């Protein structure tokens with residue numbers, strides 16, 4: 356039953372256009388699950404109503420109805436923390452997860468969700484919109500506000516209808532629809548983490564750098580906690596350089612990060628019916644992959660590389676390819692004296708771009724986030740792999756021929772008998788060395804004395 360409810364909730368009849376606002380009940384935790392949705396959604400809301408009459412029911416309710424509660428966006432946002440705590444205390448055996456659920460997200464579930472996201476990217480080619488989703492959740496951060504969640508940032512607030520309806524977020528409902536089944540499957544992964552996970556994996560899977568990510572972001576729980584409209588940048592402001600600085604400096608980011616992050620436009624397309632920017636289709640986008648149409652910044656708009664900077668350097672000067680997009684905020688990166696240094700460097704040197712992009716993306720993904728545990732959860736292994744040096748017989752023999760296996764074993768056994776290994780130098784026996792020095796000095800003194 357619980358599983359069915361999750362699935363039902365993941366498939367609302369949401370349609371989005373600028374003229375008809377999306378019916379986002381299933382995503383918007385605070386919005387009512389309305390009977391205007393399909394009949395199955397009504398079944399879901401019946402389940403919610405019966406279970407949600409009293410929060411105190413949580414402690415003795417059956418596991419199935421607990422899962423029902425938690426898989427419901429409406430209820431989970433209201434009671435998530437309470438129900439988690441009580442589930443641990445009362446059942447001790449609630450296990451959609453393999454590890455005890457003590458942090459904002461469960462590390463094992465994050466890893467599994469990562470695999471599901473990779474599959475989603477392989478089948479839907481939705482890399483660009485996942486990156487835009489992560490960026491728009493984090494990019495509302497205001498460095499001048501200390502309190503969470505008023506400061507905005509990567510806190511999952513973008514799942515709520517009120518924020519999805521901000522003009523800058525037009526079209527992002529599609530990204531949320533794609534991720535919702537994964538969210539339903541992994542209740543131990545917060546929305547805030549899921550958005551950032553999907554974005555980082557999308558960069559990596561498109562051929563970009565590995566992002567040094569951490570997880571454990573806590574979700575906001577109600578639409579009232581969403582930031583006000585207007586914190587994200589405009590594509591065509593009167594003074595693009597000033598505007599970019601105003602918006603990104605407010606996030607605590609610098610010129611280098613502005614340029615590096617804008618390089619994400621190496622992927623994706625702009626659609627006139629969403630942002631109002633771009634052509635309905637071009638020779639690069641008319642056949643997809645994914646939904647056809649829109650205007651891309653680069654010819655290969657599903658490949659993460661430095662072509663955004665290369666295309667732009669030639670495009671700004673010569674306006675060569677009418678099928679490629681240049682927003683006023685893109686153009687300024689090649690005109691402003693401080694931005695230009697980075698844009699030109701990245702056009703020359705993809706490695707430098709990848710390095711700066713990976714750092715900037717990780718910074719962006721952490722903006723405003725409240726981590727539980729405070730140090731975050733790392734699911735990638737970034738430590739350099741230290742391999743023990745291989746046994747090379749020639750190193751220990753004077754001859755050129757390879758030693759036989761039995762000889763290698765014999766040598767190894769001899770080393771080991773005295774506490775050493777052929778792979779490592781023998782430990783120095785300081786006591787023996789001192790005794791030898793004393794003996795030599797004694798002999799010399801004796802000889803010289805005679």
Ligand code: HEM
Nearest residue numbers: 483484486490588589590616619623624625626629630684
């Ligand atoms: C510098 C200020 C920025 C402006 C003014 C801007 C503006 C835009 C606009 C107008 C679109 C088209 C949306 C649509 O019509 O669907 C877009 C798409 C996109 N943006 Fe940005 N953006 C900015 C920065 C960023 C940053 C920092 C990132 C990521 C780190 C990013 C990633 C993307 C991606 C990947 C797309 C393509 C989405 C798709 O194909 O569905 N943008 N951006």
